[in-house]
Amino acid sequence: MDAKTETTLNNIIIRPAQVGDTQAFRALRLEALQNHPEAFSSDFEMNVRHPPTYWEKRLRSLGKEDMLYFAAHDNNLIGMCGIYQGNSPKTWHNGNLWGVYVRPQWRGIKIAEALIQKCVEWGQKHGIKIYKLGVVATNLPAIRCYARCGFKVYGIEPQAIFYNDSMYDELLMAKTTGTD
Numbered sequence: 001m002d003a004k005t006e007t008t009l010n011n012i013i014i015r016p017a018q019v020g021d022t023q024a025f026r027a028l029r030l031e032a033l034q035n036h037p038e039a040f041s042s043d044f045e046m047n048v049r050h051p052p053t054y055w056e057k058r059l060r061s062l063g064k065e066d067m068l069y070f071a072a073h074d075n076n077l078i079g080m081c082g083i084y085q086g087n088s089p090k091t092w093h094n095g096n097l098w099g100v101y102v103r104p105q106w107r108g109i110k111i112a113e114a115l116i117q118k119c120v121e122w123g124q125k126h127g128i129k130i131y132k133l134g135v136v137a138t139n140l141p142a143i144r145c146y147a148r149c150g151f152k153v154y155g156i157e158p159q160a161i162f163y164n165d166s167m168y169d170e171l172l173m174a175k176t177t178g179t180d
């Protein structure tokens with residue numbers, strides 16, 4: 001790995017995902033989906049059934065149009081954030097953030113902000129001009145984090161998520177580079 005792609009924050013390393021992270025990636029992602037079912041559109045029950053090769057393939061395919069960053073402490077993954085680029089010449093300038101998650105005992109020290117910053121740095125190298133994400137309208141910790149990172153609300157997706165007999169609206173947030 002190129003050392004320049006790493007950031008260290010109080011002994012926490014923010015770094016790109018590697019194929020060797022497969023098992024830990026699976027565990028971290030499933031923990032996020034299981035513990036925060038209303039925060040993510042992906043579903044725990046669907047994801048837990050994927051074979052190990054699914055998780056490995058996701059990591060192997062990273063680099064060209066998408067990237068995933070982890071926060072790690074003592075070689076343990078404690079947070080993640082992914083980004084994927086629009087897939088046509090007309091949408092390449094869009095970067096979509098997904099899967100933002102920090103393990104509970106590590107929250108409140110701006111690890112998510114550092115992960116998002118890494119995704120933005122990756123986007124800048126790939127011609128991304130605008131970063132977008134969706135966040136459940138009641139998820140105040142996440143909204144506060146995204147606002148601090150320069151994201152602004154540009155719309156609402158009504159009833160984006162249905163879980164446990166409840167509907168959740170999502171705030172659509174975007175951050176443009178160079179203008180904020």
Ligand SMILES: CC(C)(COP(=O)(O)OP(=O)(O)OC[C@H]1O[C@@H](n2cnc3c(N)ncnc32)[C@H](O)[C@@H]1OP(=O)(O)O)[C@@H](O)C(=O)NCCC(=O)NCCS
Binds near residue numbers: 112
């Ligand atoms: C949203 C999340 C990624 C933020 O990560 P983080 O690294 O803790 O982010 P920050 O340190 O910037 O804190 C963000 C907000 O969390 C709240 N917070 C602070 N300390 C906290 C703690 N110990 N535990 C929980 N939340 C805390 C605060 O509201 C803080 O905002 P503020 O500093 O402006 O008051 C994390 O809370 C998380 O993983 N949540 C569950 C999954 C989720 O909702 N993901 C987002 C999907 S869109």
